[in-house]
Structures are given as structure tokens and as C-alpha cells.
Amino acid sequence: MLSNLNKKNKEAICKKANLDPNLPLYGFxxxxxxxxxxxxxxGLIYNWLSHHRNANFIILGTGDKGIxxxxxxxxxxxxxxxxxxxxxxxxLAHQIYxxxxxxxxxxxxxxxGLNQLFAMRYGTIPIVxxxxxxxxxxxxxxxxxxxxxxxxxLTMSDMSHAMFRSYKVYEQKEYLNSLVAKAMxxxxxxxxxxQRYKAIxxxxx
Numbered sequence: 001m002l003s004n005l006n007k008k009n010k011e012a013i014c015k016k017a018n019l020d021p022n023l024p025l026y027g028f029x030x031x032x033x034x035x036x037x038x039x040x041x042x043g044l045i046y047n048w049l050s051h052h053r054n055a056n057f058i059i060l061g062t063g064d065k066g067i068x069x070x071x072x073x074x075x076x077x078x079x080x081x082x083x084x085x086x087x088x089x090x091x092l093a094h095q096i097y098x099x100x101x102x103x104x105x106x107x108x109x110x111x112x113g114l115n116q117l118f119a120m121r122y123g124t125i126p127i128v129x130x131x132x133x134x135x136x137x138x139x140x141x142x143x144x145x146x147x148x149x150x151x152x153x154l155t156m157s158d159m160s161h162a163m164f165r166s167y168k169v170y171e172q173k174e175y176l177n178s179l180v181a182k183a184m185x186x187x188x189x190x191x192x193x194x195q196r197y198k199a200i201x202x203x204x205x
Contacts, residue, residue: 007021019080019083023054025058027103028105040156044159059084059085103126111133116138125179126138147182149166
């Protein structure tokens with residue numbers, strides 16, 4: 001059921017972006033700025049597609065004009081694999097969350113972060129740099145109950161390794177579906193947080 005829902009969402013967004021829905025889909029949603037690691041996206045995607053050409057990428061956002069130019073050039077170089085949508089569009093953002101297999105968040109700084117929470121609620125596996133709220137909310141697959149992929153350093157080596165790990169996950173359909181179900185079951189609501197705060201206060205008393 002989860003797989004069929006994801007498939008329909010994916011087919012719809014890929015049709016809109018002229019991408020092949022049979023390939024893994026990686027999304028990036030956010031401001032195209034240094035703090036979000038957006039300046040690393042073009043290099044990472046170019047490096048991956050130059051070697052493999054077995055994945056699709058959708059980037060949604062606006063920001064630094066230099067980064068925007070890089071991403072437009074990337075889409076021009078790989079029109080069958082990359083869609084660069086330079087806009088702020090909340091409805092489209094949620095369509096991308098719902099359709100993507102993985103969400104890229106290579107942030108340099110992330111005090112809290114909401115995108116990874118939205119992604120997991122939609123059953124999209126986050127690929128995040130180990131920093132701030134991303135570290136707090138996304139457990140790596142190597143950890144107990146982990147549902148995401150984390151990398152420590154904003155280097156091509158670390159990011160490419162994270163991509164490689166995600167692609168291996170994509171190839172294992174049953175495992176991927178179990179992660180999707182697990183991600184969607186996570187509860188980051190204030191009801192849960194309030195109970196944890198209450199438990200801390202009571203333990204102090």
C-alpha cells in the first residue's frame with residue numbers, strides 16, 4: 001500500500017519534470033544558500049551522473065544567483081535526470097516530499113530543521129549532514145531504529161558515500177519499504193515532546 005502510494009506520487013512528479021519514474025528520485029527543497037550546503041549540490045549531482053546516470057534529481061528553491069546558475073546548467077547538461085525548479089512553491093514542495101525516495105539536506109548549519117521531519121512523515125528517507133537538529137532527529141541506518149543516512153563532513157567523498165549507501169538501499173525493495181513504513185510511524189509531535197519534558201521534570205523532583 002505504501003509502495004503503491006509512493007509510486008503514484010512519483011509518477012506524477014516525474015511526468016511534470018520529464019523524468020523517468022523507474023529511477024530513484026532525490027529531492028532538495030529549500031533556500032539555495034551556503035548555510036544549506038546548496039553550493040555543493042551541482043558538484044555532487046554532476047559527479048554522480050557522470051559516473052552512473054542511474055538516478056533523478058529535483059531541486060526546488062531560490063537563493064544565491066551563482067548557485068541558481070550552476071543548477072540550471074546542470075539541468076541543461078542532464079535534461080533526462082535533473083529538474084531545477086527555481087521558485088518558492090509550497091504545494092510543489094509537498095508533492096516532491098511525497099514523491100521522492102530520498103531527500104538531500106547537506107546543511108552546514110541547521111538549528112532545528114523541518115524538511116527532514118516532513119520527509120519522514122511522507123515516507124521519504126532523509127540524507128543529512130550530522131549537524132544540529134538533523135543529528136537530533138535523524139538516526140542513521142547503522143543505529144538501532146535508524147531510518148536515515150547521515151554523513152559527517154561536507155566533502156565530495158562523504159557525500160558520494162552517502163549517495164552510494166542510499167542507492168544500495170533503493171535496490172533492496174523490501175528493506176526500503178520497511179524503512180518507509182518506519183519513517184512514517186515516527187512521532188515528532190508536541191504531545192510526545194511534552195511527555196518527555198514532563199518525565200524529566202518529575203525525575204528532578
